Amino acid sequence: MTSGDLGQVCRIENEVFPNPWPKSAFEGDISNDATYCPVVKDSSGNIIGYASLTVDINEAHLTNIAVSTEYRRQGIGSILMDDVISKAEREGCRAIFLEVRNSNLDARGFYTRYDFTELYRHEHYYRKPTEDALVLVRPIGERNSHG
Ligand SMILES: CC(C)(COP(=O)(O)OP(=O)(O)OC[C@H]1O[C@@H](n2cnc3c(N)ncnc32)[C@H](O)[C@@H]1OP(=O)(O)O)[C@@H](O)C(=O)NCCC(=O)NCCS
DSSP, X not given: OOGGGHHHHHHHHHHHOSSOOOHHHHHHHHTOTTEEOXXXXXXXXXXXXXXXXXXXXXXXXXXXEEEOGGGTTSSHHHHHHHHHHHHHHHTTOSEEEEEEETTOHHHHHXXXXXXXXXXXXXXXXETTTTEEEEEEEEEXXXXXXOO
């Protein structure tokens, strides 16, 4: 992801999330050396999916992943997830953590497919609307790809 991508990224972000990240959050991520921000483009070069993975010494945190609504269930999220898992593995991380809204059954189905499991529930974590987060974890090095 580059600063030139942010217009398209923010359009998708606003389309898919009830409480979208502001542009400044993406600007912070792309200027942070510890954050990996892959994008997937269609054949015309338009962004159709993106992710943000913050890498620490032993663990990584997937803070964002989204696919434009019209491109869902076509393997785009999997391209991004395989990419961030590979990145975390290359960086020597032992696990990837993330938070997901309890009601976000699409994402929960996706994460289950990727062997994420629930660690604990963080009550009232989200705003607009207020909702619990499920904190999920996936160890690194057990399965790397879903072909
Ligand atoms: C979660 C998300 C990124 C998945 O992207 P995607 O491109 O549709 O995912 P894929 O096509 O690669 O799906 C891979 C597999 O994940 C599972 N999966 C994906 N979406 C699912 C859903 N809605 N319900 C159940 N399982 C699902 C399936 O096993 C799927 O394989 P299949 O299509 O062969 O059955 C997408 O739904 C999205 O952008 N959601 C809105 C943003 C969001 O909520 N992000 C997560 C915030 S925590």
